[in-house]
């Protein structure tokens with residue numbers, strides 16, 4: 261039927277008005293956080309890892325400690341559960357584990373999306389953004405315009421005088437514009453030696469990190485560049501520059517972490533690190549063995565950044581997005597999609613095998629009931645069941661004096677589904693195999709992820725099992741391996757295995773972990 265004249269126009273207007281009201285309600289509820297639903301108990305809902313109550317998240321942004329609160333900002337789509345309308349979501353915590361989600365902090369505006377970036381504490385009001393005589397938070401982020409607009413990325417600044425609750429855009433934005441389509445993810449820190457702000461920012465297609473300096477966070481001058489170096493199979497994104505202490509706290513080294521997507525060794529997105537020196541102007545890679553490695557050898561840890569503003573003496577803390585662009589938009593979760601890793605304290609170790617980054621997840625405050633494990637010189641590990649646990653839980657194992665070549669542990673969710681963690685001395689690798697773990701949301705999902713094994717380092721293993729992920733740390737934390745899993749059930753039968761029946765002793769412990777949402 262054909263509607264005519266004024267009648268049809270009026271219907272059109274009414275429809276338009278209804279659409280406007282619905283859109284306005286959606287925008288308001290998304291921005292105020294009132295549309296939050298659910299009790300964090302849906303299938304696969306992480307219990308010890310942060311995830312937004314609803315909608316899509318990717319990279320963590322602007323991690324900062326300020327006035328007794330840890331802030332986690334994150335790439336967020338306030339309108340849906342796939343990538344788009346990128347804005348900064350916001351959550352706060354007093355321990356980096358229990359998070360409280362707040363309204364969107366920096367929304368997409370006038371067709372400019374708010375991409376990844378960092379937040380600094382401007383202690384001396386160097387920017388002039390703080391109220392006189394006070395300190396405040398300054399965010400430095402990438403503004404991104406995508407087709408059909410001209411593809412262009414610039415660096416921009418916003419500030420908050422109320423502990424990150426509300427933000428004002430700097431009227432002089434952008435503060436850096438190279439007239440390029442790909443120029444993103446500023447990592448800004450205060451450099452004590454030069455008494456200047458340092459920005460490490462990526463030219464993804466050139467595989468370069470540029471270093472800029474500034475006295476006021478507004479006017480920036482380029483000092484140097486690093487790269488191409490290491491792996492250049494894909495875009496370089498999400499740099500993070502930080503000083504890392506040695507395990508004994510007596511010395512320190514600089515680490516430059518760079519995201520790589522696609523083309524990482526495990527497929528898709530990955531994170532490499534370079535260890536060396538940063539003199540306030542340029543980064544120089546160390547020549548020591550081990551100066552180039554991977555912050556994570558699993559498939560699901562990307563765009564990790566470190567907290568700014570931590571109290572003096574606090575170890576640096578890195579936190580990443582547990583995901584991979586190969587299948588990020590297809591994860592089988594609702595009403596949210598995307599989650600963060602646990603925070604991890606960083607240090608570095610040096611031994612006969614060289615230098616290595618060491619990561620230790622912050623999880624102790626969540627520990628509940630504990631059981632100890634001891635298996636003496638067993639020649640048939642395959643028969644040994646260590647018990648049953650329900651996610652979330654933590655398992656620590658130390659394999660002592662192994663004469664066996666391949667051994668490890670399996671977590672069975674039923675007879676046909678398991679996730680396997682193993683040391684294969686013949687092949688010289690530590691691995692996690694999730695190919696039998698459960699649902700596979702994409703053909704890229706089934707995987708056996710591997711890391712080089714260093715014979716001189718201990719055969720220890722820490723596993724943190726949540727409802728849809730496993731974080732593994734091996735060889736004294738010098739190997740971190742994070743992989744998502746979607747098991748049919750949340751109970752795990754923990755069972756050891758070995759291949760050829762040579763002796764291994766195992767000591768260890770399990771802990772139940774308390775949900776961060778209760």
Ligand code: FRU
Nearest residue numbers: 319335346375376497498563
């Ligand atoms: C990495 C990334 C960043 C970018 C952001 C956009 O995951 O591509 O380079 O700033 O995601 O959401």
